[in-house]
Amino acid sequence: MPETDTLIDWPEEGVARAPYAVFSDPAIYAAEMRRIFRGPVWHYLGLEAELPEPGCYRLIDVGDTPVIVLRTPDGGINALVNRCAHKGTMLLFEPFGRIERLMCIYHNWSYDLDGCLRSVPFARGINGKGGMPASFDMAENGLDRLRVESLGGVVFGTFSEETPPLEAYIGERLMPNYRRMTQRPFKVLGYYSQYLDSNWKLYFENATDPYHATILHAWATRLKLNRFTMEGAIEMSERGWHHLSWSKMATDRDGEVYETEAFRSGGGDFDEFGLHDPSVIEQWDEFGDGITTAIQTAFPNFVLQQIHNTIATRYLVPRGPAGSELVWTVLGYADDDDRQTGIRLKQGNLIGPSGYISLEDGMVGSLVQKGIEGDKDKASVMEMAGRSVESIVNSRASECGVRGFWTAYRELMGV
Amino acid sequence: MAGDVPAAVAALMTEYVHAIDDDRLEDWPGFFTDPCLYRIATRDNEERGLPASLVYCDSRAMLLDRVVSVRHANVFEPHRYRHMTSAIRILDRDGAEFRTRSNYLVTRTMRDGTMAVFSTGAYRDVIVVEDGTARFRERVVVCDHGMINNLIAIPI
Ligand SMILES: [Fe+2]
Helix, strand or coil: CCCHHHHCCCCCCHHHEEEHHHHCCHHHHHHHHHHHHCCCCCEEEEEHHHCCCCCEEEEEEECCEEEEEEECCCCCEEEEECCCCCCCCCCCCCCEEECCCEECCCCCCEECCCCCEEECCCCCCECCECCCCCCCCHHHCCCCEEEEEEECCEEEEECCCCCCCHHHHHCCCCHHHHHHHHCCCEEEEEEEEEEECCCHHHHHHHHCCHHHHHHHCHHHHHCCCCCCCCEEEEEECCCCCCEEEEEEHHHCCCCCHHHHCCCCCCCCCCCCCCCCCHHHHCCCCCCCCCCCEEEEEECCCEEEEEECCEEEEEEEEECCCCCEEEEEEEEEECCCCHHHHHHHHHHHHHCCCCCCCCHHHHHHHHHHHHHHCCCCCCEEECCCCCCCCCCEECCCCCCHHHHHHHHHHHHHHCC | CCCCCCHHHHHHHHHHHHHHHCCCHHHHHHHEEEEEEEEEEEHHHHHCCCCCCCEEECCHHHHHHHHHHHHHCCCCCCEEEEEEEEEEEEEEEECCEEEEEEEEEEEEEECCCCEEEEEEEEEEEEEEEECCEEEEEEEEEEECCCEEECCCCCCC
């Protein structure tokens, strides 16, 4: 990649630094769209549960590219770029629906569910005049397609032929938690999203950074739902690209460090912090292993989460260098009973844009975005537990997850 | 149309938005019966029959917990709301219980002076009047938008 050298000078400390310029430079953003989002990565495209019947589709933005994900008549899944081959018009705009074919509203070019062009109005002209030339080849004017793989009911797609198979991409170390969370069919409980005034990578740094969790999110720390003093780990995928952070709330030891060290998230200014109605955190041991929080990411922009009994996927849509949209799909499992569904809906208070635990996550990115604007030649510092992307067990006092993100980023960007 | 809007109902609607806009959040749970239902939902989810909410409280104590968290646990850039409400419609009446719908629009003003429309949608309410005082048995805030600008800390 010859253009890479001029794009950015990465600090010599490597992935323990992230130059501020990567969060706002339009040229870097454009390169990310090509090298990462069109590169050898798997993108979350949705759930099998969203496509129950042939012709059912959902729309999703993969980076800057609008994509249609649909169920084919033979039960397979196709992902087609949502753009007519004629003029580039978006073909569908209702986020979910059911179709028999794809027809562009502009000039009614129409395609089958494999994206093959089937008809062009007035192709033979009128009265023998006009129309398409004999050289026009229908077969060459189909819709662009992504490679698709579905694993545990979750659908992924990639633009690149070089992307390894999905299971290999996630990697052997992180597949056990992926299987743990996807072994039963999902049921969608709802959707919402957050528009964030920050570069997409600032939210993803947050998602791969357990260091902040028990400090920034005082609500959960004060209620002793999550503390670093609980049994937990950060496990990194083989190449360091993806991470899994987990903890078991019932195993807290010496948790009073939050109070004795006077962290804001400890007792602090409000000792009597407690719940007047504790039913919001009523829960059951979701997978029978005592793990109460498990956050798994897949580079570049996917999160699979268990926070108590809230199960969700999150993905990020970059919206220019200084904006992003974080899209949540709130889930249960198809075999949940009414009580379990009720608990999930009530625990919904913990997540999303109003989440007791998560409402700060989008907000901090905008504080960083504003903070770094004037000093693009400087860089952030991530040296907690060193400069490597090694996993850490019996502790989460490490920024290895964030360094893992930057490892993948540098590799694909060639910087 | 199931009749005119009773004075107690109109007063509840008015006092509710003033309490929030004046930052008297501690008064907010008192506008509800106990138990109650307060939800912030999205129009898309509601229309598709999807039950997830952004906020879900079914007791006054849960409403109070939201206020305590906003005041003492959650951190966010400070901001204020201004509610515009209109078009109160009584859908039906059963004795002292009214089912109503009304529209709202909320602006959000940050401490640096930036102001923007933050949310618009409909209140779907069940209101009970007792001894001349109206309270919400249910207030479901149905946002027209599924995308939230950053976060919702203060109730709508
Ligand atoms: Fe967080």
